[in-house]
Amino acid sequence: MxxxxxxxxxxxxxxxxxxxxxxxxxxxxxxxxxxxxxxxxxxxxxxxxxxxxxxxxxxxxxxxxxxxxxxxxxxxxxxxxxxxxxxxxxxxxxxxxxxxxxxxxxxxxxxxxxxxxxxxxxxxxxxxxxxxxxxxxxxxxxxxxxxxxxxxxxxxxxxxxxxxxxxxxxxxxxxxxxxxxxxxxxxxxxxxxxxxxxxxxxxxxxxxxxxxxxxxxxxxxxxGLAPDKALIDSIEHFIMSYEKPLGIHDLMMHDYGPGRMFMTLHVEVDSREDIMKIHEEIDDIERAIQEKYHIHTTIHYDPVDIHNPQLLALKQQVLEIVQHINENYSIHDFRMVPGKNHTNLIFDVLIPANDQISHQILKNMISAQVKQINDEYHCVIEIDHAFV
CATH class of the missing domain: 1.20.1510.10 (Cation efflux protein transmembrane domain)
Structure with a gap:
């Protein structure tokens, strides 16, 4: 009926x-x-x-x-x-x-x-x-x-x-x-x-x-309820199906009522790629998400160096240090900036939303272990809490 x-x-x-x-x-x-x-x-x-x-x-x-x-x-x-x-x-x-x-x-x-x-x-x-x-x-x-x-x-x-x-x-x-x-x-x-x-x-x-x-x-x-995990996994898989994205982080979703969802996220891309081609594909992804999921999306793209073996190896070492502290932690936006007296390792550490660890204590723990790799490494760390 x-x-x-x-x-x-x-x-x-x-x-x-x-x-x-x-x-x-x-x-x-x-x-x-x-x-x-x-x-x-x-x-x-x-x-x-x-x-x-x-x-x-x-x-x-x-x-x-x-x-x-x-x-x-x-x-x-x-x-x-x-x-x-x-x-x-x-x-x-x-x-x-x-x-x-x-x-x-x-x-x-x-x-x-x-x-x-x-x-x-x-x-x-x-x-x-x-x-x-x-x-x-x-x-x-x-x-x-x-x-x-x-x-x-x-x-x-x-x-x-x-x-x-x-x-x-x-x-x-x-x-x-x-x-x-x-x-x-x-x-x-x-x-x-x-x-x-x-x-x-x-x-x-x-x-x-x-x-x-x-x-x-x-x-x-x-x-401000956390978005459905299945929805986030589906969106991330959809974005990664495109050619340019290498990784996703800092995803945030805001609910202003059914059918009125807004999302922002960062997508990592190859720093050597043509910026105009990257921009074009990012625009395509934003439009496709709107059509497929009915979510208004804004994507910020982060250029990353994927051609430097030393940087990639060092990033993996730092990731292992971070995940040894807590397996649920991850890192992103990893950069290495050589200086006169030391080399800055600049990166963000993403921790779960309910993690109450002191940010300063966590930074000190990571920095101390990184210095064991090389005393000239100086960590510049930003702590992010996950929103999904």
Whole structure:
């Protein structure tokens, strides 16, 4: 059914990398979710009041919070697609992440309120009236939520939308909570224990945990989440498939919302090559990355001497020294500049982002071991932290 709706309401539905098409997908999913959740709220509130079940009412309130979440997602897609302006030259793509935070907040509010009411029902229970109509409504609700999970999850992955993925996960959580509510209703037939309040409490805790997870998923991109390793490996392999690049370093990626990625990196090239030919190929690589990965890319090229045997041998020795200290370290931009009294070895050392070693201590360790090769070598070292 979702494929039929996509083909009916979305033009150029196969071009989901296009921002206009992406917004259409998000709008369709959000509207479908709003309609489904409103139907579920009406039925569950009615049945919950009729049978005096706090668990069913808690489940209905959870669906009501989902309506707010879907509205936030709907407006998030709309605002995210606004054209860049003078104050926001990188666009408004992060509105989608903000929408995700609103979803998380609403889930948490409803979960905490529901938890409070459910705990009260444990100590001051009310008689729950069993109803076969309520059972039918809850079973239908489970199937509706499974369908909502399917289309939100499927399209969320297709267009790489954190808010739709969150909506899909929330729907899957609702399947669990609604099933628990159904169990509570059935248990009222065989026990006088306050199972309604107990299961209502469990449902509320699941809702709260879901809200926390959604919050984490949306706050990470705003804080600056490291890019996916598979994506970086693919980009590096793609760049190295060209003729001129000899190596890559100082790669940084900035996320301003889905479809609004910016990347900078350095590419090492042969210092004896024609600079105009190098420049032409670098331009080709930047354009190709934009077309293939939809990432705005700026490449700085570093000329390196690959024809000096002494330099290459010395670079390998220094690399072995650095990796003996930590196998995850690497070096780049290695140069040798002879002077009157000593020879400068100028290079950068790349260390992992979470490495907390003192830069000065690391420089001293490397310099001391390099001097054992030749006392006339003087190291000029720059320490870089990896951003990928």
């Amino acid at each position: 979702i494929n039929y709706l996509v083909k009916k309401f979305i033009d150029d539905y196969d071009d989901y990398k296009n921002q206009r098409v992406r917004q259409a997908y998000g709008t369709l999913c959000s509207i479908l979710s709003i309609i489904c959740n409103i139907i579920l709220v009406i039925f569950k509130i009615t049945i919950g009041l009729f049978v005096h079940s706090v668990a069913i009412q808690a489940d209905a309130l959870n669906n009501l919070s989902d309506v707010g979440s879907n509205l936030a997602s709907l407006f998030g897609f709309k605002l995210a697609n606004k054209h860049p302006d003078n104050d926001h030259p990188y666009g408004h793509g992060r509105y989608e992440y903000i929408a995700g935070m609103i979803i998380a907040f609403l889930i948490l509010v409803v979960g905490i309120q529901s938890l409070k009411e459910s705990v009260v029902k444990i100590f001051v229970p009310e008689k729950v009236t069993f109803s076969i109509v309520a059972v039918i409504i809850l079973v239908v609700s489970i199937f509706i939520k499974l369908w909502m999970y399917y289309f939100n999850h499927q399209i969320g992955n297709k267009i790489d939308s954190s808010s739709l993925k969150a909506a899909g996960q929330d729907s899957l959580n609702d399947v669990v909570t609604t099933f628990a509510t159904l169990v509570a209703l059935l248990l009222t037939l065989i026990t006088d224990l306050p199972v309604d309040g107990i299961i209502g409490t469990i449902v509320s805790i699941i809702v709260i945990l879901a809200g926390i997870n959604v919050f984490k998923d949306t706050i990470n991109p705003l804080l």
